[in-house]
Amino acid sequence: MRRAAIVGTGAIAAAHAEALRAAGDRIELVAVVDVDADRAAAFAQEWGVPRVHPRLATLLDVEDLDVVHVCTPPRSHVPLALECLAANVNVLVEKPPALSLSEIDTLIAAERASAGRVATVFQHRFGPAAIRLRRMIADGVLGRSLVAKSDTLWYRDGAYFDVPWRGSWDSEGGGPTMGHGIHQFDLMLSVLGPWQEIRALAARQARDVATEDVSMALVTFADGTVASVINSVLSPRETSELRFDFEHATVEVEHLYGYTDAHWTVTPAPGHDDVATRWREEQSGIVSGHKCQLAVFLDALDSGETPPVTMADTRNTMEFIAALYASAFTGTAVKAGQIGPDNPFYATMEGIGAPWANAR
Structure with missing residues (x-):
């Protein structure tokens, strides 16, 4: 049986726990992590999770895991996923998977050096x-x-x-x-x-x-x-x-x-x-929903394939978002492939700044 952990026990974590439970004996939720110890303990009790850890580093040190479900607020998605990849553990990360195209490319580079893979939740x-x-x-x-x-x-x-x-x-x-x-x-x-x-x-x-x-x-x-x-x-x-x-x-x-x-x-x-x-x-x-995607994710792990949604798929969607903001804030049409490292919308979706920023 495969072993999973959830990092972040806020609202969306319940959908992940439910999907893991629905997968039956294919995978077991063995641990959770949250900065709020009381919330983590309550979640673990509700879902019958045997162990709670105070931080991801501790989790990765003491647990033998096949996948970590990242369910924290967006800003922490990439740092947590990078920790998992460094430990050669697969990651299923909630949307949005990153805050920028730059962060996506950082994840892609880290994935190439790891035995772990990153999949985005686009259920x-x-x-x-x-x-x-x-x-x-x-x-x-x-x-x-x-x-x-x-x-x-x-x-x-x-x-x-x-x-x-x-x-x-x-x-x-x-x-x-x-x-x-x-x-x-x-x-x-x-x-x-x-x-x-x-x-x-x-x-x-x-x-x-x-x-x-x-x-x-x-x-x-x-x-x-x-x-x-x-x-x-x-x-x-x-x-x-x-x-x-x-x-x-x-x-x-x-x-x-x-x-x-x-x-x-x-x-x-x-x-x-x-x-x-x-x-x-x-x-x-x-x-x-999450149950459907998790089933396909586990099928991929069983067959040795890269779990969907791959980082290449994810990058296409994130580039779409960056291009939408770039077009909206510059008043120009933006083509696929146009937003590279020298473009202000590569490092942040805000790019040159929202037109209303000075009105706040």
């Missing part, structure tokens, strides 16, 4: 419907991709941002683009493949934060698909929506924090009813 890639959609695209059933949209319209009030690390560039890395919409447009990227160019805007409309509270982007993909992306924490009617218009059908999903097949619809183009028939051949009530 919506692994729901049965998303897997089916990518397979149908690969099989040519849907025809050419033409138009798409990704909308993450959520609501977070002022009290949400009272948590010290939220709403700042140096601790969260960005606003809803980085911390909320990332799940939806990452799924879009996994479906549509390489993006080519972004034209974007970002604004601070209502929340007293340093980052944006809404962003919008127009995106061109390498295959010619054109797409729109909206990320908001100002929207009282909350929804997470993706729409893909192919030659032979429109495929849509509307959910909030996790989907089943019931959240998806397929509308065939005239003369292509076979698309809907094929979609209905496989039906599942499984909710896209």
Whole structure:
């Protein structure tokens, strides 16, 4: 049986503990770490975890581990992942995995020198419907991709941002683009493949934060698909929506924090009813979530493959975010590959500074 530990026992850690429990005898949660000893102890008691450690270094010294789940606030993700890689331990890190492209490249370099691997939690890639959609695209059933949209319209009030690390560039890395919409447009990227160019805007409309509270982007993909992306924490009617218009059908999903097949619809183009028939051949009530990704993660470890989502996949999504901010703050179109070490948006998503920074 494989052995896991969780670092950071805040809210998202419960989803990881639940996924580990659901994996049955494939893996055991043997320890947790948190800077808040009381919270760690309460979490360990709730989930039946035998040991609590005060810091990651102690954990790595005394435990024989296959994977560490990093569930701490974003600023600590990369330092903790680097510690795990130095100990040749695999890492499953929550989103956002890093605060910048520079940090991502640091992780990539460290991974090359380690027996451990880093995977990012982008769980919506692994729901049965998303897997089916990518397979149908690969099989040519849907025809050419033409138009798409990704909308993450959520609501977070002022009290949400009272948590010290939220709403700042140096601790969260960005606003809803980085911390909320990332799940939806990452799924879009996994479906549509390489993006080519972004034209974007970002604004601070209502929340007293340093980052944006809404962003919008127009995106061109390498295959010619054109797409729109909206990320908001100002929207009282909350929804997470993706729409893909192919030659032979429109495929849509509307959910909030996790989907089943019931959240998806397929509308065939005239003369292509076979698309809907094929979609209905496989039906599942499984909710896209951490359980789905952990199962695939363990399959990869068992087969000796690199667990998804790989650092190359993660970098593509993080570069998308950096390009969105760069376009929004400079008023120019930004192409894939344009943000290198000499670009101000490489070291921080804030880049040259948000237009509203001086108004605070």
